[in-house]
Amino acid sequence: MEIENREAVLNEYGFKLDEVIIKPFGTGHINSTFLVTPKNASAQFILQSININVFRKPEIIAQNVKLVADFLAEHYPEYLFVKAIPTIKGEEMAVVEGVYWRLTSFINNSISFDTLSDPNQAYEAALQFGRLNKLLSNFDASQLKETIPGFHDLGLRYKQFTDALEAASEVVKQKASKEISTALHYRFILEYFNSFKNSREFPDRAMHHDTKISNMLFDKDTMKGICVIDLDTLMAGKFISDLGDMMRTYLCAFSENEPDISKITIRLEYFEAIVNGYLHEMGSILSPVEKELILFSGKYLIYMQAIRFLSDYLNGNIYYPIAYPEQNLDRTKNQFKLLSELFDNEKILVDIVNKCLKEHKARR
Incomplete structure (x- = not known):
């Protein structure tokens, strides 16, 4: 380079x-x-x-x-x-x-990671991204322009999916038939989001929009979070963008590129660390509606990424770099498996969220 x-x-x-x-x-x-x-x-x-x-x-x-x-x-x-x-x-x-x-x-004495190996890393990252969100809670987010138009707009991404589906060849659609059915089944996630989208208690905020762990700097000695980096996607959005992207990228020990979906499971201790870290900063800022959408944030981001991979596969792999022809389809399967894990463990995850909310309220 x-x-x-x-x-x-x-x-x-x-x-x-x-x-x-x-x-x-x-x-x-x-x-x-x-x-x-x-x-x-x-x-x-x-x-x-x-x-x-x-x-x-x-x-x-x-x-x-x-x-x-x-x-x-x-x-x-x-x-x-x-x-x-x-x-x-x-x-x-x-x-x-x-x-x-x-x-x-x-930033001197800093280190970043491509993957997480400890729930404390998830906690520190959630705390730091939450801190940025909190400090900007009184900033007028309408001043910010879109650096990538429609980046986390699920309505747009769903439209792109249906357009790709309409244009795709029968051979490609046949190969992806199961994933297409899954994408259509989960459309209720978009409909649920739309029911809240314009609520006063679900405001636009200044969001980072790309909260993967590599966009966090840690102190080399203490492993405490120092700050967030890579601010290219800093723009107005819903709180679910930042919290949901952490869930999407922190909860599983394997990335979206893992083709063996039997390995795609969620780590409950990481989920609790994310929610606790984020609420440590944003617990007093989030509205009652936003608190109700904590778990939903993960569903929203994972579903959106799944249909983005699927759309790219249907379009002939023109956006995401691939190492082999079926990689975007495998990525789609990976993300749908991760999404199913959230639904399969919903009661446990809701209990964790409620526990974290109670603990935050007790600390105030």
């Missing part, structure tokens, strides 16, 4: 090519990320290019992050928010040969 026009990019931030060391950094697949280490300074920096195939208007990312950064700096100056470092011209991003770049500080 190389930086094209690296000298010009570095010059935008006042660096000289022969005065820094640049190395690829992290495991992300969307943006290209580099660690920049000045030879004569102790501070390090993260330099990222923005993938315009995913984020068609990178300037919106910059605007959203700056709006939130300014709000937090004014009201919660002690909070660690990883904002962009301006170019020497004062811009939030550098644009070189049509490529958008941003620079942020590297």
Whole structure:
């Protein structure tokens, strides 16, 4: 992984090519990320290019992050928010040969993970994402523009699914017949969401929208959460986006790429850790309606991701990278199995939610 026009990019931030060391950094697949280490300074920096195939208007990312950064700096100056470092011209991003770049500080003594190995990690992540949600609870989320239009809009995703189904060949539909039936069966999740969508007690909030564990930084020594990162999808949405995405990506020991669905089970201790961590920060902020939708948040996000994988399979695998022809169908099966686990364990999970709510109320 190389930086094209690296000298010009570095010059935008006042660096000289022969005065820094640049190395690829992290495991992300969307943006290209580099660690920049000045030879004569102790501070390090993260330099990222923005993938315009995913984020068609990178300037919106910059605007959203700056709006939130300014709000937090004014009201919660002690909070660690990883904002962009301006170019020497004062811009939030550098644009070189049509490529958008941003620079942020590297957080010392931090570590991130691609997978969870301990419920405490789930708790710390839920607490940190919940803290960001809480601090922004009085921020006017309507100021934020969509960086990916309709990203967590289940109505849109369902329409894309039905369009893909209509256009798909009979051969492809036959291969996916069971998953298509499952997708149609679970349509009630969308209908249930729509019954709450416009409620005053189900407001739009400033949400991260991508709460996988790799978007959390932990202290290397204490393993306590430091802050959240990767703010590309910071925009207005429902609280279920952040909480539900944690459930989707933390509850199972195996990722969405695991083809053996017998391995797809939920870890109850991780579920309790997520709910406890999130309520530690958001328990006093969530409305009664939102508290009723805690478990539903996981169902919503998992179902949405399942039909996105299925739609891509029906469309000929044009969006998600695949390693073999049936991978998106296997991913669909994986997510539907995870969804069924939530329904099969519903009574236990509801009891856990109620227990966590009671404990939070007792602490107040």
